[in-house]
Amino acid sequence: MKRYLGSKKVMRIYLDNSDTFEGKPLWQQLVSRIKEEGMAGATVFKAAAGIGAQTELHTFEIWSLSQKLPVVIEVIESEEAIRNFLDRYDSMIGEGLVTLGDVEVLRYKDAGREGR
Secondary structure, three states, rough: EEEEEEEEEEEEHHHHHOEEEOOOHHHHHHHHHHHHOOOOOOOOOOOEEEEEOOEEEEEEEEEEOOOEEEEEEEEEEEEHHHHOOOOOOOHHOOEEEOOOOEEEEEEOHHHOOOOO
């Protein structure tokens, strides 16, 4: 069963997996704050490779103990909730990139699974 949820904003926060805040991985700190804010959810993608703002290539190497790889946090939420989040936690993102875009949200749910 398909349900139209309407127009929302998608926020993508681009970081390095090695970025930290208060001694912990920044992406984990931000996802914790997203949960605390009661936002609909977040997905974290860890890339195998990427080229950053300084055009430096970061790639996964199986033998490397420490790797600097791109991480993307994606959140779909109302524009108001996203702007409030960015205003509140802007100082945590020392270096990184945030993109905002418009999305139409459809939710699919198996009608036979309701109540399980």
